[in-house]
Amino acid sequence: xxxxxxxxxxxxxxxxxxxxxxxxxxxxxxxxxxxxxxxxxxxxxxxxxxxxxxxxxxxxxxxxxxxxxxxxxxxxxxxxxxxxxxxxxxxxxxxxxxxxxxxxxxxxxxxxxxxx
Amino acid sequence: xxxxxxxxxxxxxxxxxxxxxxxxxxxxxxxxxxxxxxxxxxxxxxxxxxxxxxxxxxxxxxxxxxxxxxxxxxxxxxxxxxxxxxxxxxxxxxxxxxxxxxxxxxxxxxxxxx
Numbered sequence: 001x002x003x004x005x006x007x008x009x010x011x012x013x014x015x016x017x018x019x020x021x022x023x024x025x026x027x028x029x030x031x032x033x034x035x036x037x038x039x040x041x042x043x044x045x046x047x048x049x050x051x052x053x054x055x056x057x058x059x060x061x062x063x064x065x066x067x068x069x070x071x072x073x074x075x076x077x078x079x080x081x082x083x084x085x086x087x088x089x090x091x092x093x094x095x096x097x098x099x100x101x102x103x104x105x106x107x108x109x110x111x112x113x114x115x116x
Numbered sequence: 117x118x119x120x121x122x123x124x125x126x127x128x129x130x131x132x133x134x135x136x137x138x139x140x141x142x143x144x145x146x147x148x149x150x151x152x153x154x155x156x157x158x159x160x161x162x163x164x165x166x167x168x169x170x171x172x173x174x175x176x177x178x179x180x181x182x183x184x185x186x187x188x189x190x191x192x193x194x195x196x197x198x199x200x201x202x203x204x205x206x207x208x209x210x211x212x213x214x215x216x217x218x219x220x221x222x223x224x225x226x227x228x229x230x
Binding site for chain 1 (some may be wrong): 120122123125131133148150152158159160161165206208210216217218219220221223
């Protein structure tokens with residue numbers, strides 16, 4: 001019973017194509033995040049959203065856009081994909097309780113994107 | 117700005133040996149610290165977290181970590197490695213004023229040899 005799901009799990013596309021990666025969660029969390037993982041670089045934050053009307057850029061937002069369609073859904077788009085966007089993409093969620101536990105994030109299984 | 121440094125991108129141990137994965141952080145305010153594990157072809161799973169309670173934190177699968185403010189460290193240890201511990205491990209830091217955003221280290225790939 002996955003709490004955070006991502007679709008597709010794998011995608012191969014060509015340079016210049018528009019791509020959308022989708023994330024859904026059943027945890028009831030308000031906060032959602034998109035990261036990309038590259039070997040030797042760890043995870044880097046692309047965008048994050050603290051509620052449906054709140055969307056913020058992360059450290060590497062150029063070339064990406066997001067949409068928060070509902071509390072449970074957060075999509076990442078690559079308007080015109082380029083080869084250096086080839087990476088593993090993760091969606092994550094976190095709760096808001098006003099305690100340190102808010103900073104714990106729960107991750108989806110990832111989407112492996114290859115841009116040729 | 118906060119940052120995290122993991123010393124050693126690859127660590128190799130024998131089965132039954134001590135596991136020590138190093139993490140140092142920089143933060144201008146008291147941090148929240150996390151260790152996540154990533155098994156092959158899977159997402160990240162929380163191993164343990166420090167959120168300003170006890171400085172010695174015990175996690176799942178026999179792992180523990182100690183927050184040492186004077187050394188700005190949060191090293192991960194396990195007394196006896198098991199083959200199933202082979203995975204990539206990430207240290208991450210957050211702080212009260214970052215709005216729950218995490219900054220991750222580069223990751224350490226742990227290999228366990230029979």
